Amino acid sequence: MAETAGVVLAGGRSSRMGTSKAALEWHGSTLLRRVTGILARGLEGPVLVVRAPGQPLPPLPASVEVLDDPAEGNGPLQGIAVALAALADRAGTAFVCSADLPLLHPAFVRRVVRASDAADVVLPVVGGHRQPLAACYRTCLAGAAGRLVAAGRLRPAYLFEGARVVQLEEGELLGDPALRLADPHLDSVAGVNTPADYRAARNRPAPQVTVRRFGALAGGGETGDRTVRAATLGAAVAAVGVTLDRYVIAAVNGDQTSRDHELPLVGGDVVTVLSADAGG
Amino acid sequence: MADSPPGGYFGRALVIDVRDASSRVMPLPEVVLRNHLGGVGLGTWLLHELGPVGADPLAPESPLAFVFSPLVGTPLTTSAKFAVVAKSPLTRMLTDALASSHFAISGKLTGHDALVLVGRAEQPSVLSVHGSTVALHDAHTEWGRSAADAESAVRARLGGGWQVASIGPAGERGVRYATISHDGRHAGRGGLGAVMGSKNLKALAVHASTKVAPADPTAVLAAARDLRARSLGRATEKVRELGTMANVLAYNALSTLPTRNFQQATFEAVSPLAPGELAAARTVVRSSCASCSIGCAHAYRRKGGSGKGVRLEYQNVSALGPMCGVSDPDAVLAASARCDELGIDTISAGGTVAWAMECAERKLLDAPWLRFGDGSALLRALDEIGAGTGIGPLLALGSRAAATVVGAGSLAFAAQVKGLELPGYEPRTMQAMALGMAVNARGADHNRSGAYEADLSGELDRLRGGEAHVRAAVESEDRAAVMDSMILCSFLRGIFDEPFVEWAALLAAVTGWDIDATELRATAQRIVLAKRAYNLREGWQPADDWLPERFLSQDLTMASGRTASLTPQRLRSMIDGYYAVRGLDPDGRPATGAMPDSHASPR
Numbered sequence: 001m002a003e004t005a006g007v008v009l010a011g012g013r014s015s016r017m018g019t020s021k022a023a024l025e026w027h028g029s030t031l032l033r034r035v036t037g038i039l040a041r042g043l044e045g046p047v048l049v050v051r052a053p054g055q056p057l058p059p060l061p062a063s064v065e066v067l068d069d070p071a072e073g074n075g076p077l078q079g080i081a082v083a084l085a086a087l088a089d090r091a092g093t094a095f096v097c098s099a100d101l102p103l104l105h106p107a108f109v110r111r112v113v114r115a116s117d118a119a120d121v122v123l124p125v126v127g128g129h130r131q132p133l134a135a136c137y138r139t140c141l142a143g144a145a146g147r148l149v150a151a152g153r154l155r156p157a158y159l160f161e162g163a164r165v166v167q168l169e170e171g172e173l174l175g176d177p178a179l180r181l182a183d184p185h186l187d188s189v190a191g192v193n194t195p196a197d198y199r200a201a202r203n204r205p206a207p208q209v210t211v212r213r214f215g216a217l218a219g220g221g222e223t224g225d226r227t228v229r230a231a232t233l234g235a236a237v238a239a240v241g242v243t244l245d246r247y248v249i250a251a252v253n254g255d256q257t258s259r260d261h262e263l264p265l266v267g268g269d270v271v272t273v274l275s276a277d278a279g280g
Numbered sequence: 281m282a283d284s285p286p287g288g289y290f291g292r293a294l295v296i297d298v299r300d301a302s303s304r305v306m307p308l309p310e311v312v313l314r315n316h317l318g319g320v321g322l323g324t325w326l327l328h329e330l331g332p333v334g335a336d337p338l339a340p341e342s343p344l345a346f347v348f349s350p351l352v353g354t355p356l357t358t359s360a361k362f363a364v365v366a367k368s369p370l371t372r373m374l375t376d377a378l379a380s381s382h383f384a385i386s387g388k389l390t391g392h393d394a395l396v397l398v399g400r401a402e403q404p405s406v407l408s409v410h411g412s413t414v415a416l417h418d419a420h421t422e423w424g425r426s427a428a429d430a431e432s433a434v435r436a437r438l439g440g441g442w443q444v445a446s447i448g449p450a451g452e453r454g455v456r457y458a459t460i461s462h463d464g465r466h467a468g469r470g471g472l473g474a475v476m477g478s479k480n481l482k483a484l485a486v487h488a489s490t491k492v493a494p495a496d497p498t499a500v501l502a503a504a505r506d507l508r509a510r511s512l513g514r515a516t517e518k519v520r521e522l523g524t525m526a527n528v529l530a531y532n533a534l535s536t537l538p539t540r541n542f543q544q545a546t547f548e549a550v551s552p553l554a555p556g557e558l559a560a561a562r563t564v565v566r567s568s569c570a571s572c573s574i575g576c577a578h579a580y581r582r583k584g585g586s587g588k589g590v591r592l593e594y595q596n597v598s599a600l601g602p603m604c605g606v607s608d609p610d611a612v613l614a615a616s617a618r619c620d621e622l623g624i625d626t627i628s629a630g631g632t633v634a635w636a637m638e639c640a641e642r643k644l645l646d647a648p649w650l651r652f653g654d655g656s657a658l659l660r661a662l663d664e665i666g667a668g669t670g671i672g673p674l675l676a677l678g679s680r681a682a683a684t685v686v687g688a689g690s691l692a693f694a695a696q697v698k699g700l701e702l703p704g705y706e707p708r709t710m711q712a713m714a715l716g717m718a719v720n721a722r723g724a725d726h727n728r729s730g731a732y733e734a735d736l737s738g739e740l741d742r743l744r745g746g747e748a749h750v751r752a753a754v755e756s757e758d759r760a761a762v763m764d765s766m767i768l769c770s771f772l773r774g775i776f777d778e779p780f781v782e783w784a785a786l787l788a789a790v791t792g793w794d795i796d797a798t799e800l801r802a803t804a805q806r807i808v809l810a811k812r813a814y815n816l817r818e819g820w821q822p823a824d825d826w827l828p829e830r831f832l833s834q835d836l837t838m839a840s841g842r843t844a845s846l847t848p849q850r851l852r853s854m855i856d857g858y859y860a861v862r863g864l865d866p867d868g869r870p871a872t873g874a875m876p877d878s879h880a881s882p883r
Contacts, residue, residue, distance in 0.1 A: 178841070212533065215526035216517045218556075247514040247774070249738050254533045254546075254839035257738040272533045276737070277515060277774045280524025280576075280594045 004113045005091035006039030007083040008032060009076050009133065010099045011052035011069050016194045021100040022051075023058045024198060027206040027231030029262045030058040031192070032099045034231070037061075037264040041252070042106030043113065045091045049099075050079040061260065075154045076133060081145035088139045098133040100192040102201050105266050107179040108188035112136050112168065114176075120163035126170055126186045132156040134189045138163075182268060206231040207267040211240045214274045217248065234261025236271045249276040287495030288350030288790040289313055293326065293394035294409065298401045298479045299340070301416045308393055314793060314803075318349030318393060320376040320728075321765030321807040323365030324814060326396055327374060333817055337369040337471070338454060338478035340400035346445070346484065348388035349767040350790050353492050355504040357511050358769035360384045360571035364445075368470035369478075370456040370628065370678045371699040371723050373815040373824075375470025378727070378764060379445070380569040383462040386443040389488030401480035404452075406434050408442070411489030419482040424449055426621040427461035434483050446483035447473040448623020453668055454478065455676040457628035457701075461620070464577075464591060465569065468625045470700060470722065471678075495792030503789055507772070511573045515774030523566075523578035524594035525555040527704075531598075534736070535838040536706045539602040540652050541634035542695050545706040545836050545844070549607035553597055558609055565589055574771055580613060590617045595726075598704030599630025604637060604658050611655025615662060622666035628678055631701030633661045635679040635694050636671065644688045647671050692829035698723035707827060708836050708844040710735040711745030715854045716753045719825045719868075721811035727770065731756040743844050750857035758804035765807060809862065809870050822867045825855055 010022040010032055017024075022032035029037075032049065039047050040063070048065045051057055052072050060066070067082050080096055087094055093116045095109050108124075113136050115122045122136040133156075141163060148158050174180045192198050206229040213224040230236035233250055242248060244259040251257045251272045252265065265271070285291030291313070293306040308322075316322045323345045330343045344366045351359035362384040368375035387395060390409050397407070404419040417437070422430040430446040444462065451458035451473030458473030459466040467473075476484075494500045518526050528550060531537040535545040551557060558564075558580055565588070568575035581589030590613045600606065600615040619626045637652045639645035650657050650671075664672030674682050679694035679701055695702045700723025707714030716729030726732065734752030735742040762783055763770055776782045780797035787795050812820070832851060836844040856866070865871050 214530040214533070216521040247517070249736065251534055253841075254535055255842060256742065257534070257736045259738050272530065274530040274533075275518035275526065277518050277733075277771075280519065280527055280771075 003045035003091045004043050004116070004136070005045035005087045005094040006036070006043045006047040006109075007080070007087075007094045007096040008035050008039065008047070008049045008099050009079040009096065010049050010057060011055060011072070011079060012076070012098070017192070017198065018195065020055070021192060023056075024192070026102045026201060028235050029232050029264060031102055032058055033060060033262050034264045035097060035099050035101055035104055036064050037262065038104045038106055038266070039095060039097070039109060041264070042109035043095060046087070048083050048086060050083050074149055077145055077154050077156050077159065078149045080137060080156065080159070081142060081149050084137060084139045084142035084145060088142055091139055093136055093138050095136050096133065098191065101134065101188065101190070102192060103183070103187040103190050104134070105179070105183045105188045107176070107182040108134070108173070108186070111173055111176045111179045115166055115168055118164070119166035121160055121165045122168060123160070123165055124168045124173060124189065126173075126189050130167070131189050182266065205229055206235070207265050207269065209236055209265050209267070209269040209271055211236050211271045211273060213240065213242065214272065216275060217242060217273050230265055232261060232265060233258060233263040233271065236265060237273055240273070242273050247276050249274060286310055286313060286350070286791040286793060288354065288492060290391050290393050290492065292392055293396055294390070294392040294412070294414075295330065295396045295398065296407065296409070296414055297399040298397050298405070298407060298416070298481060299399035301407065301414045303412070303414045305412075306396070313350075313393070314795070315806060316810070317762070317765035317787070317803060319347055319361070319363040319378070319765040319767040320365060321761065321803070321810075322394060323347040323363050323376055324374060324807060324810045326394060327365055327367065328810065328814055330396060330398070331367060334819070335367070337367040337372060337475055340479065341398060342367055342475065344397045344472070344475045344479065345394055346387055347394040348384060349765065350787065351766055351768065352384050352388045354494055354500050354790060355571070356500065356768070356786065357504065357508050357571060357573045358569070358772055359767065360569060361767040361769065362387060363764065363767065364460055364467040364472045366472055366475045367818065368699075369454070369474045370471040373698055373723070373818055373820060374721055374811050375472065376722065376728075376764070377467035377469050377472055378767065379460070379462055379465040379467040380572070380769070381463045381465055382570045383443040383445050383486060385570060386441075386488045387486040389490055389492065390486050391490045395484070395486070397479060397481070397484070399479065404480055404482055406483045406485060407481055408438060408485040408487070410487040422446075422482045423452060427459070427623045428464065428620070430483055431462065434485055438485055442485045442487050444483050444485045447476050447481075448621060450622040450624045450666055450676075451477035452482070453666075453676070455622075455624055455665060456678045456681070457625040457632075459623050459625055461623060464620075466625070469627065469725065473623050494790040496789045499789035503786055507775070508573045510775040511772060513775065516574050516771055519576040519771050520574055522555045523576050523592070525558075525578060525592055525597060527594040528597060529554050531704070533839065535709045535836065535844065537602050538598060538695070538702065538704055538706055540605045541603065541638045541693060542702070542706065542830060543638070545709055546839060547602035547607070550602060552607050552609050553601050553612060558592070563589065572769065574769070576771055590620075592616060595704055596626035596630070599627045600658065603630045603634045603704070605652030606655045606658055607653070608655045611658060615655070615658050618659060618662045618666075622662065624662075624665065627703050628701040629662060629665065631695055632675050632679045632682065633658060635683065635690070636661065636675055638693055639686060639690055644686055644690055645671070695828055695830065696724055697827060698824050700724050705732050706836070707831050708846045709838065710742055711846060711850070711854075712740065712742070712749035712752045714827060714831070714846055714851065715745060715749055715858060716756060718827050718851065719753070719855060719858050720757065721808070721815050728760050728764065729753060729757050730760060730770065730773075743842065745846065745850050745854045747857060750854050750861060753858060754861050757808050758801060761804040761807040762800055805862070812864075812868075813870050816869060825868055827851060
């Protein structure tokens with residue numbers, strides 16, 4: 001129950017973009033796939049997606065749970081209410097964000113969550129703007145959120161009125177050395193709202209990562225470090241001529257091993273490629 | 281039945297009283313062979329039958345079984361292997377170790393599926409078996425010599441055609457993790473060398489005297505060609521190119537490399553121990569066991585140096601390097617060579633010395649010279665273990681028994697299960713393996729439980745053990761039970777798409793049985809439970825299926841920044857799940873009727 005879950009709100013009209021933002025491509029993956037993967041990397045708990053009723057979604061890992069908003073057009077607070085209710089007996093808190101954050105970094109997620117011990121809501125403030133869709137909520141707020149939706153009070157700010165809210169200003173966020181190193185401009189909260197935003201986001205290069213090969217994959221026993229630009233695990237290993245298959249597996253920053261080609265990468269990641277035949 | 285045994289079998293064991301070299305033939309009914317196959321399975325059955333309940337492992341009446349398998353003698357790749365099975369002086373439970381090469385073939389072709397030694401010779405001896413002819417030879421000239429030297433001397437003395445398994449000085453002195461060696465391969469874990477030494481036996485020599493035919497030679501030949509071709513594919517590329525040493529850097533990157541007695545899981549000074557670094561200043565010689573197409577063995581020798589070099593595996597480098605904080609490759613090579621000369625298990629030796637280093641650091645042991653990272657101190661400790669001097673007699677007991685002597689809470693950081701020291705896998709960051717090591721009959725073990733494969737498969741969360749980890753641990757044990765009984769080298773495992781189906785087909789071709797995957801899975805369960813039942817009759821208690829306190833009370837910070845934590849509650853939950861899947865009662869005991877075999881329950 002002490003765990004923090006991840007929630008991505010994928011619904012919404014995307015009226016300024018003109019199309020669903022969840023399925024937009026970014027360096028070989030979709031925005032929704034990327035953001036769910038970033039949350040999985042940054043958090044210990046389950047990852048949920050809340051969509052509009054029947055909304056088509058791009059492919060997601062089996063571990064990601066998908067919930068439907070009960071009605072369209074009620075805005076993000078309804079999605080927050082649905083997610084917090086679903087998580088009430090599984091997680092103490094949830095990091096909630098939108099799907100349109102291609103530069104969201106696990107270090108940002110962790111920094112926000114770390115401030116949740118004495119708060120019902122941890123609310124980052126970046127560029128003078130509060131970021132309710134890159135914030136952490138206590139799951140016990142589910143009831144309050146639901147009552148506000150029922151009363152037609154649909155702005156997230158209403159939820160803050162009766163809650164213990166901790167605001168994290170830029171200085172406090174960047175006081176975390178890991179976040180300061182990984183995302184010094186706090187691009188984590190740079191949303192993609194318009195076609196122009198999207199074009200600008202696509203023009204940004206993929207993150208710079210290091211691929212480290214071991215064993216027979218490196219040749220001669222030397223580690224074969226290569227710096228490449230890649231936003232996904234599959235792109236990173238392909239850049240060094242390796243394919244993830246039955247015999248080859250990879251780990252990001254020495255954490256879980258994976259063959260998930262769409263596992264999102266962020267700048268500074270170290271991808272370790274190794275023989276899948278463990279042991280000896 | 282023994283008159284017409286199944287293909288690949290002789291249908292009999294030879295039970296030899298070492299006291300006077302007398303022997304008797306023990307028929308092995310077909311039902312026993314089919315239920316237990318060979319290797320560790322048949323060895324477990326033999327121990328149930330021939331081992332007196334509660335006997336001291338080093339008592340004359342305790343049996344030492346060399347067990348072959350139906351595949352030995354066929355052209356199937358990696359089949360030239362044998363199991364040595366006995367009650368362990370280290371764990372006082374069952375131990376079974378595999379070794380390989382020509383001893384397996386010659387031993388089986390004495391005309392027996394197993395050679396079981398009981399009794400004690402009156403003086404240091406070599407036992408020879410040539411067909412049904414058994415003889416004792418004086419071994420005073422070999423006594424005190426390394427296993428390799430003794431093997432050479434015995435072969436020179438007995439003449440051509442003999443294959444020899446022998447012990448080093450540690451086995452003679454009863455070091456509880458002494459090994460039995462043949463041709464540079466070791467039946468390494470659990471102190472089998474001490475059991476052999478307790479019988480005043482320096483060596484067992486075997487000479488082939490007959491042949492054995494498979495039921496369907498044509499099918500076996502076709503299978504052999506197929507297996508050989510597949511054994512040269514990508515599944516074995518790692519062990520062919522670099523050997524298991526390839527794991528050193530990878531495991532360090534994954535925070536699974538035990539360091540300084542499991543106080544860390546990454547070793548900051550690992551680079552000099554990487555195979556590439558080692559090879560830069562050394563000649564690497566690759567070799568194979570008999571009947572093996574893989575060739576995983578890699579020996580390292582200083583360029584310009586002489587001799588065969590030192591065979592390095594991940595496990596001995598892990599145990600004698602990072603585990604002891606030693607990064608000097610020459611020290612690790614020397615320590616590995618010293619273990620081979622003395623005839624001791626490198627994993628238990630490294631684990632016990634690392635425990636002692638931490639004791640010295642905490643001033644629980646009066647050995648201020650014994651410091652993490654000091655290669656010369658490591659070598660001195662090994663020498664004292666071999667010679668029985670200084671702290672050697674204490675460390676010769678293994679870490680659990682030594683911790684009982686030292687006390688002061690040192691058992692909490694003795695990295696062992698059931699008395700057997702952990703191999704080079706960090707249980708907090710490999711939680712399927714944590715379960716595998718906790719419940720395995722042999723103790724903390726990576727051969728009878730290869731659950732680490734699941735941890736690194738990408739298919740489960742290796743930091744959060746649960747139901748998937750239970751399933752993985754059971755599956756891994758079952759696969760090992762079959763591979764170690766039929767016997768095939770575990771390095772072949774990656775080439776099989778449907779292992780139980782393919783193994784059943786191999787057994788069918790060799791034996792003539794209409795065996796299928798379903799039967800083979802039941803056989804695996806039977807073998808696993810038979811080992812557990814043996815342990816139970818020898819005093820196993822539920823608390824023996826557990827991990828040391830260190831792993832359950834100290835978190836690890838990984839390179840990724842995540843914290844790896846294994847709580848007692850999580851381990852308990854996984855063990856309970858394992859017992860349920862295995863059909864055991866809540867205390868881990870085989871339930872009455874759990875399997876159709878008289879060895880399911882303690883007698």
